[in-house]
Amino acid sequence: MRALTCTAFDEPETLTVTEQPTPTPGPGEVLIRVQAASVNYPDALMVQGKYQVRPPLPFTPGAEAAGTVEAVGEGVTHLQVGQRVAAFTGTGAFATHLIAPAAATLPLPDDLDLSVAATLPLAYGTAMHALIDRGQLKAGETLLVLGAAGGVGLAAVMIGKALGARVIAAASTPEKLALARAHGADEVINYADSDLKAAVGELTGKKGVDVILDPVGDRWAESAFRAVAWGGRYLVIGFAGGEIPKLPLNLPLLKGASIVGVFWGEYARRDPRGNARHLTQLAEWVRSGALTPEISRTYSLEDAPQAMRDLLERRVTGKVIVTP
Numbered sequence: 001m002r003a004l005t006c007t008a009f010d011e012p013e014t015l016t017v018t019e020q021p022t023p024t025p026g027p028g029e030v031l032i033r034v035q036a037a038s039v040n041y042p043d044a045l046m047v048q049g050k051y052q053v054r055p056p057l058p059f060t061p062g063a064e065a066a067g068t069v070e071a072v073g074e075g076v077t078h079l080q081v082g083q084r085v086a087a088f089t090g091t092g093a094f095a096t097h098l099i100a101p102a103a104a105t106l107p108l109p110d111d112l113d114l115s116v117a118a119t120l121p122l123a124y125g126t127a128m129h130a131l132i133d134r135g136q137l138k139a140g141e142t143l144l145v146l147g148a149a150g151g152v153g154l155a156a157v158m159i160g161k162a163l164g165a166r167v168i169a170a171a172s173t174p175e176k177l178a179l180a181r182a183h184g185a186d187e188v189i190n191y192a193d194s195d196l197k198a199a200v201g202e203l204t205g206k207k208g209v210d211v212i213l214d215p216v217g218d219r220w221a222e223s224a225f226r227a228v229a230w231g232g233r234y235l236v237i238g239f240a241g242g243e244i245p246k247l248p249l250n251l252p253l254l255k256g257a258s259i260v261g262v263f264w265g266e267y268a269r270r271d272p273r274g275n276a277r278h279l280t281q282l283a284e285w286v287r288s289g290a291l292t293p294e295i296s297r298t299y300s301l302e303d304a305p306q307a308m309r310d311l312l313e314r315r316v317t318g319k320v321i322v323t324p
Helices: 041-048 114-118 120-134 151-162 174-182 196-203 218-225 250-255 264-270 272-288 304-312
Strands: 002-005 016-019 029-039 064-072 084-088 097-101 105-107 142-145 166-171 187-190 209-214 228-236 258-261 295-300 319-323
Touching (some): 029 114, 029 120, 041 304, 064 114, 064 120, 114 120, 120 228, 120 264, 151 166, 151 174, 166 174, 166 196, 174 187, 187 196, 196 218, 209 218, 228 250, 295 304
Parallel strands (some): 142 209, 228 258, 295 319
Antiparallel strands (some): 029 064
């Protein structure tokens, strides 16, 4: 098998493609021939040694993939050789073959595109877990999404609409805002050239928003939180903007609001059945057209380091895919 290999925590450009023995699945595992692997911001952080998880070296990055089952390990009964699947593994996906826990592997319908399926576990799973489990978003409420053209952000725009919310999308360029609106956003805000709090106030009659989904952090976090409604929920997804913000704790007190952490990977590990239900619903929404995942670019395995660099430099809209 061919695999993108990290031998030292460093920049993505130091990664190389190596030949390795094709592994054999152990008990409770499956071997997947990878057709498409989704690229995510944590992949690049992990390669740099900046993520909360530091896998032992050497390792192959890539958290999620879709493909076909080539072999099953002992005790695996719900998956068969030749079956189309998507899987979340945390690492290992940027390769021609991937070992995945059967419990973290989702059977796919025959009419679901594998490149689309590869985008669902992490970005869409994160947005789903955030909005439903952590944010308790209800139909008729107003959702503000920061970084609304990115992987998690654009997923949240579409999922928010599927759940019946009014969605305000915030991003840094007119092109990104146009993409968010094309995927269902009701209103848009360019936070690069406007006051985010004031703009939200205008759009909500100064009531504020019920739920804020923030994968960006940095200098926009406090302005966004000041736009939260009474009893609102601010969902901490990540810090793609660079800096981890420091919020004055008098703000949640005065608004009766909550700051809620979202760690999808740990949730998926602790509640695999709940996560599987979310992924099944996501696949059904894709098939019905309620969700239309945006794949803006496809990279070869050799070009996967460039894909990670593009993510780090915030040049990516929607999702990007590696095809081994």
